[in-house]
Amino acid sequence: MTPPEKTIEIENLRLAYGVKEVIHSVTFDIYRNEIFGIIGPSQSGKTSLLRCLNRTIDFVSNATVSGTIRVDGADISRIKDIYALRRKIGMVAPLPVGLPLSIYDNVAFAPRSVGLTKKDDLDEIVERCLKQAALWDEVKDRLGTLGTALSGGQQQRLTIARALSHQPQILCLDEFSIAIDPVTTMRIEDVLKELRNDITIILVTNLTQQARRLADRTMFLCNGDCIELDSTENIFSDNPQYAKTYEYVNGIFG
Amino acid sequence: MNDTADSTLKNTLPQRQFLSIAMENLLELIIRLSGISAIIFVLAIFFFVFREALPIFFSDHFDLAKFLFNTQWYPTSEVNVRYGTFALTFGSISVTFLAMIIAVPFGLGSAIFISEFCGPKMKESLKIIIELLAAIPSVVWGFIGLTVMSRIIVSLTGAPVGVNLLNGGLILALMSVPIIVSISEDALKAVPDSYREAALALGATKWQIIYRVLLPSAKNGLLAAVLLGIGRAVGETMAVLMATGHAVQIPHGPLDSVRTLTANIAAELGEASAGSDHYHVLFLTGILLFIITFAVNLTADLVIRGIRRK
Numbered sequence: 001m002t003p004p005e006k007t008i009e010i011e012n013l014r015l016a017y018g019v020k021e022v023i024h025s026v027t028f029d030i031y032r033n034e035i036f037g038i039i040g041p042s043q044s045g046k047t048s049l050l051r052c053l054n055r056t057i058d059f060v061s062n063a064t065v066s067g068t069i070r071v072d073g074a075d076i077s078r079i080k081d082i083y084a085l086r087r088k089i090g091m092v093a094p095l096p097v098g099l100p101l102s103i104y105d106n107v108a109f110a111p112r113s114v115g116l117t118k119k120d121d122l123d124e125i126v127e128r129c130l131k132q133a134a135l136w137d138e139v140k141d142r143l144g145t146l147g148t149a150l151s152g153g154q155q156q157r158l159t160i161a162r163a164l165s166h167q168p169q170i171l172c173l174d175e176f177s178i179a180i181d182p183v184t185t186m187r188i189e190d191v192l193k194e195l196r197n198d199i200t201i202i203l204v205t206n207l208t209q210q211a212r213r214l215a216d217r218t219m220f221l222c223n224g225d226c227i228e229l230d231s232t233e234n235i236f237s238d239n240p241q242y243a244k245t246y247e248y249v250n251g252i253f254g
Numbered sequence: 255m256n257d258t259a260d261s262t263l264k265n266t267l268p269q270r271q272f273l274s275i276a277m278e279n280l281l282e283l284i285i286r287l288s289g290i291s292a293i294i295f296v297l298a299i300f301f302f303v304f305r306e307a308l309p310i311f312f313s314d315h316f317d318l319a320k321f322l323f324n325t326q327w328y329p330t331s332e333v334n335v336r337y338g339t340f341a342l343t344f345g346s347i348s349v350t351f352l353a354m355i356i357a358v359p360f361g362l363g364s365a366i367f368i369s370e371f372c373g374p375k376m377k378e379s380l381k382i383i384i385e386l387l388a389a390i391p392s393v394v395w396g397f398i399g400l401t402v403m404s405r406i407i408v409s410l411t412g413a414p415v416g417v418n419l420l421n422g423g424l425i426l427a428l429m430s431v432p433i434i435v436s437i438s439e440d441a442l443k444a445v446p447d448s449y450r451e452a453a454l455a456l457g458a459t460k461w462q463i464i465y466r467v468l469l470p471s472a473k474n475g476l477l478a479a480v481l482l483g484i485g486r487a488v489g490e491t492m493a494v495l496m497a498t499g500h501a502v503q504i505p506h507g508p509l510d511s512v513r514t515l516t517a518n519i520a521a522e523l524g525e526a527s528a529g530s531d532h533y534h535v536l537f538l539t540g541i542l543l544f545i546i547t548f549a550v551n552l553t554a555d556l557v558i559r560g561i562r563r564k
Contacts, residue, residue, distance in 0.1 A: 054455055056451055056454050056455055059450075059451075059454065061374075083457040083458070083459060084457070085457075086454065086455055086456070086457040087456070087457035089455075090455075091455035093448065093451070093452065093455075095448075097446075097448040097449060097451070097452040099449055099452060099453065099467055099471075100449070100467070100470060100471040101466075101467075101470065109453070109456055109458070109466070110456040110457055110458070112466075113456065113457055113458045113459070113462050113466075114457070159452070162452075162456065163455075163456075165456075166456060166457060
């Protein structure tokens, strides 16, 4: 069996806000077309890690990043077209951020940013992404209304559609389900399982069971340290490598 | 179980005293009155100004159509008194228009720079300096217009006089820029950072974020900023009185002198004897000004509502 192809390689990544280091030298790889779960208590650096990936961390004025992150072999700290990198990585934030635009414009935002203006193409992208995010049937008759007027769960699916609109190769979901009801969550989880055939998914979640349901491999991150990274099966088994993992996964600690 | 909980509450918490309830009602009354007082003041001002203006409608020399649309303003003529304010209205509007052409792009640009591009230290100092600019008294601005600006205009354009429409417009622009900047900066600051981050994560460039996310979401605040700037420019008196040249005429170009409604009232009210037609007609000019500013505000309100409905 050939070793799986790496799409993201992270080496000795450290991140500090001011003098406080929040990620202490983590090293791991993410393989192509896997669902990579990241679990861990709050304040352990999960969101910060994602922000390093698409370099939106650059806009936090007191953040210092060291170590290397390679996406498809290219060191992102030296990358020239930062916007292309961000389009390659779709990002879904924990609380839905509907831009104050219509539903259609929300999804068409990224394609338009790269200069796609033909109505037919945009229509096609909007329809495809909204269908992928399981939102199309609910909004197809009112694409012109404000995205912020949708319900919380619909807005979250809108942000997922938006993250898919620039055809990312990597989709990062940061606790996407905290604002959505369980039924919709399950629908989106089904969508994610389908998407796995085409793209790599990084799933940050506080719901350990969600990682268990979806992820191929899971990393347990705690206070900025990678405690354990293994196949999801092993992480959630009765005897993972570290006792701390067992305690967190089973709700004894954390 | 619940009964015991209730009884412990009753025992430990003191009863509200009559005095504290009365104080609360009194405070509510005071706040209610302060709210309503705004309406009373506006109506009272309108009433008293209108009362001073009313007798002019019964004068033989007055004709409302001529008052609004005639350009001849000879209020003290012995033989043929004419009260046409069109040149004054046009003067006010043209000076304001010119000022806004200059001040709106500069003000918005500067607000965008302060809120999105410059570093924290630069931001602080710029904001302080802009507030200082807003604190300069209007008579000082008039003085600058009359001396510094007028000389610059004469030497640059070769105009016969330096106090003219251009001068007034520039001075008014300088006066309204600080207001436009500080209010639009507040409006941009009020746009949640999550919008910026979301757009950023979608691969948008700084400019795309500004014109496709920030400006649309801050549009109400930005419009309010522009309208307050217009309000300041229309209502400004002393600076335009000193900088525009004070000649009653329809200007043919930016280098012609003009007179505004406000400057006209300020300059002539002291000379008009109380109770004369001239005196009354100046009050009517005041009402005209009132109506113009009211129309501006109303349009703004309607525009904002229109935007919201979309």
